[in-house]
Amino acid sequence: MSEPTAAQLKDEGNDFFRKQDYVGALAKYTEAIALDDKNAVLYANRAACHHGYRAAATQIDPGYAKGWSRLAASRDALAEWDRSAEAWQKALDALPKTNLSPAEQRQKDQYSAGLDAATTRSKTTESPSVSRFKGEDANLPWKIATEMLPELRKGGPEKYSSSAWVISYAYEEFTKGVAFMNEFKSIPHPQAPGGFAYGGNTMGLTYLTNGLMRDERAFHLDGPDWITKYNNQVKFEATARQAWHSDGVENIKQLAQKRLKEKGWNDVRPALSVTVRAWIMRGMLDGHLRNKPDTGVQFLKRAVDLLEWGRNVWKNVHKDDRGAIFQDTFLRGVRSLHLKMFMNAYSADPGLNSKFPLEHLKEEAEDLLKEIEIASKNPSKEEVDPGMVSSFCIYPAAVAYTMIGFYHAQTARHSDDVLACISFANGASAYLQAAKTYPEDDEFHAFYLSCAMDCMRNAGLPIRDFNLAAVTLRAAVPKMMKIWTVSALQQGGRDEKIQANLRSADEMMKLVAEGKLTLEDPVPL
Structure with a gap:
């Protein structure tokens, strides 16, 4: 009698799965994988068994701690922090209160760490994401990065990839903008409108937005x-440059062209710059400080629309006339900010009927990647600082991969078991690419490695892949901590999430060493 093929074993596994015999289905899918280990569907089907078992375990035995922990880990990957915290708490409640065995104590430590991380992320999601750091804190990333620059310069081009260049130059530009804000003055003047004359520098918005x-x-x-100081600065610049305030994008397009014919580029260029940069700042303030990402998306989208229109209408105009805001790098910077704000807006209004569709997020991210790929084939010959390429080419690409990973992880939430596993696998791939794109010493490199590991667990990918990611993550943490000991992401539970995944990898590899698991087994939920 001939041996069954991988396809036959898969069909047998499907029959078991339909009967909710997850153990039987798991065995058949595992046998099929042994014959065809390149078939992603087999891995997805096997992972679906774990999803079905997980759900059944918590329903049949509410006191089954591991069942609740697996459910919590799944919710972590979907960024469902409140529901994750609830599941971690139930996992803890299911453990004995006293006389814990060594294994149970390890479980308690793991579940407590998971609960702390989920609770922290839940609070962070509900509060403004712009942190108020103490200025004297020597651990602030931009301070550490700035101190690193002399040594990095000595290293030449090989050291240009460090995130120190990016955050130090961003901080330098942003603080110049703040300095101009602080210089703004109102002086009593009997002949001035309202009895006051105003004095300041009209470059404040330029430096603030360049930094962002x-x-x-x-x-x-x-x-x-x-x-208050910012509001004074933007009013001052808008008045000085006769920028547009409440006009819609379509109206501004007509007014700008009319004004260009009447007054020329020296008048229109700064007016458009202040208009667009004020929208960028409004989007960031509303989206982060005021926790209104939906409004943030609106203002950043206005900026993107006006920039794309101007680049097309004035494509033959010299860049010095039309201004910096119509440069490729500027548009990529704004599109990157818009993508991240769109993701935040979806997170605040998730689901199939969200006003911020996931498909749109994915399409915008893919368009940005195509644009960057085209630009990379025709690099600018202008001399730029070491952080310029990172900020306006490498980081926007990493952001785009992140958005694609987020798309797949969230899509899994609204899919059946098999499709959910495939979506998680795609999410893991995109998050790994995002992590790879960021510099190794950037916190996002480590963080998105951890996000990829979350997706691997839910996709049922082999322990081998999970461990490889853990090895890379373990090497990345010390590099990250050199610059990013303190950050908004760190305050939101970054380190707890990373350490929880590293502990999981250690526990799995211990079981592999003991012969209880193999590297080809799916990552346990």
């Missing part, structure tokens, strides 16, 4: 009157 587009993590509030 280089790396928005440089955005921080260093005083209680920051917003």
Whole structure:
């Protein structure tokens, strides 16, 4: 009698699965994988068995701690922090209260860490994501990065990939903008409208937005009157440059062209610049500080639409006339900010009927990647600082891969078991690419490796892949901590998430060493 083929074993596994015999199905899918280990569907089907078992375990035995922990890990990967915290708590409640065995104590430590991380992320999601750091804190990333630059310069081009260049230059530009805000003055003047004359520098918005587009993590509030000073600055610049305020994008297009004919580029260029940069700032302030990402998306989308229109209408106009805002790098910076804000808006309004569709997020991310690929084939010959390429080419590409990973992880939430596993596998791949694109010493490199591991667990990918990611992550953490000991992401539970995945990898490899698991087994949920 001939041996069954992988396809036959898969069909047998499907029969068991339909009968909710997850153990039987698991065995058949595992046999099929042994014959065809390149078939992604087999891995997805096997992972679906774990999903079915997980759900059944918590329903049949609410006191089954591992069942709740697996459910919590799944919710972690979907960024369902409140529901994750609830599941971690139930996992803890299911453990004995006293006289814990060594294995149970390890479980308790793992579940407690998971609960702490989920609780922290839940609170962070509900609060503004712009952190107020203490100015004297020597561990701030931009301070450490700036101190590193002399040594990095000595290393030449080989050292240009460090995230230190990105955050230090972002901070430098952002703080120049803040300095101009602080210089703004109102002086009593009997002949001036309202009895006051105003004095200041009209480059404040330029430096603030340049800093944000280089790396928005440089955005921080260093005083209680920051917003008041900013409002004064933007009003001053808008008045001085006769920028557009409440006009819609379509109306501005007509007004700008009419004004160009009447007054020329020296008048229109700064007016458009202030208009667009004010939208960028409004989008960031509303989206992060005021926790209104939906409004943030609106203002950043306005900026993208006006820039794309202007680049097309004035494509033959010299860049010095039309201005920096119509450069490729500027548009990529704004598109990157818009993508991240769109993701935040979806997270605040998730689901199939969200006003911020996941498909749109994915399409925008893929378009940005295509644009960057085209630009990479025709690099600019202009001399730029070491962080310029990272900020406006490498980081936007990493952001795009991140959005694609987020798309797949969230799509899994609305799919059946098999399709969910495939989506998680795709999410793992995209997050790995995002991590690879960021510099090794950037916190996002380590963080998205961890996100990829979350997806691997839910996709039922082999322990081998999970462990390889853990090895890379373990090597990345010390590099990350050199610069990014303190950050908004760190305050939101970054390190707890990373350490939980590293502990999981250690536990799995211990079981592999004991012969209880193999590297080809799926990552346990």
